[in-house]
Amino acid sequence: MKLGLRGKILLPALGVVAVVTAITTALNYKLNHDTIESNVREEVSMVAELVAHELEVWLDDRVGDVRGWASIHEYVPAVTEGDEAAAGEFREVAERVVEERDVYLSINLINAEGDYVATSDRGSEGISVKDRGYFRRAMAGETVISEVITDRATGKPAFVVAAPVREDGEIVGVVSGVVDLEQFSEVNVESIKLFDSGYVYIVESNGRVIAHPNHEHVLKMNYRSKFDWGEELLTTKKGYLIYELDGLDKMAGVAHVKATGWIVGATAPLDELLAGASRLGNINIALGVGSLVSIALIVTFILRRTLRPLDEGVAFSRRIAAGDLTADMPVRSDDEIGQLAQAMNTMARGLRDAIGRIA
Structure with a gap:
């Protein structure tokens, strides 16, 4: 022509x-995309870090409670002599705390043989926990946060905080508090929504899910064994990772809880995060x-x-x-x-x- x-x-x-x-448009898109992706990484990482911080503070409070009860000298005769008056005094306080504060499922006073001598759950008195890891470690002088278990009475995810009871420097028993993890999860995990479908979850150091908006995952799913990216999640001390789940590319901010080794993840699909x-x-x-x-x-x-x-x-x-x-x-x-x-x-x-x- x-x-x-x-x-x-x-x-x-x-x-x-x-x-x-075309060149200008491509450069602007790349610059904007990189800027937004950087902001998104910081946002999901910050959410994970904030939840991890709240969890650490909450755990510190639980440890402080149990150590405080273990340090009350008036309870010592209950574990050393089987003194019923001392046991009754502990039982009264424990029952009141469990009733007034929804964070504890039970509070227990245990003698050196591992037997409950007083507890807020009267039906559990006489139960032996001598073979439990948290009891042995507490008798060795540690203040212990156990792995997460299913509470036999309520079916809720729970863990035990245990601290040694001392008399004249000698360990003579243990105080334990069975803590309702679901109470923390409802406020600080399940209530958080990232973008349209993002959420927060918590896993143990072995990859087992202990808090998740979908309760079917709790104590039943293990990210390490189920997903290729599970190991990377557990080894990412701080920051973020990108992975695929249910056919969707996702980004997760990651933060570790120092006291327990638990991992907090804050995740959402990439297409939602990068929609901007x-x-x-x-x-x-x-x-x-x-x-x-x-x-x-x-x-x-x-x-x-x-x-x-x-x-x-x-x-x-x-x-x-x-x-x-x-x-x-x-x-x-x-x-x-x-x-x-x-x-x-x-x-x-x-x-x-x-x-x-x-x-």
Whole structure:
């Protein structure tokens, strides 16, 4: 196809503009995408860190409670001598705490043989826990937070905080509190929603889920054994990871709880997290197309005004060629095109004069 002068000027100009616009749009999209992704990483990581911090504070409170009860000297005769008055005093306090504070499922006083001598759950008195790991560690002098278990009375996820009872520096028993983990989960895990479908969860250091908005996962799913990315989750001390779950690419902020080794994850699908980047990308494309169309219109307008005298010159030349020597070409400017118009008018007058002399 043979191009006219307009096409020869317009097409290369638009080609250059299109390339520049495409490069600018791509660079803007990349910059915006990277900025939004960085902000999203910080946001999910911050949520995980905040929940982990709240959990650490909550655990510290539980440890403080149990240590406080274990340090009350009046309870010592209950574990050393089987003193019923001391046991009754402990039992009364334990029952009141369990009733007034929904965080404890039971509070127990245990003698050196591992037998409950007083408890808020009267039906459990006499039960032996001598083979439990938390009891042996507490008798060795540690304040212990056990692994998460299913409470036999309520079916809730729970864990035991145990601290040694001392008399004259010698460990003579243990106080334990069975803590309702679901109480923390309801407030600080299940109530948090990230974007449209994101959520927070907590897993133990072995990968077992101990808190999750979907209760069917709690104490039944193990991320380490079930998913390829489970090991990476457990070894990411702080920050984020990207993984696939149920066919969706997801990003999770990760934070560790120092006291227990538990891991808090704050996760959401990537397409939700980066929806802002996609919207900005579409806006950039629309702006690029709009700019290209605007520039095309402006260039076309300029070319039309610039080339209009040439069109008039062509029409003028054709009239002269057809024998119409009365034609005049409008002179619209003083530039080169205006000078060309003046020269063509001079030529036409010269032709008229020459023909007049011949006639």
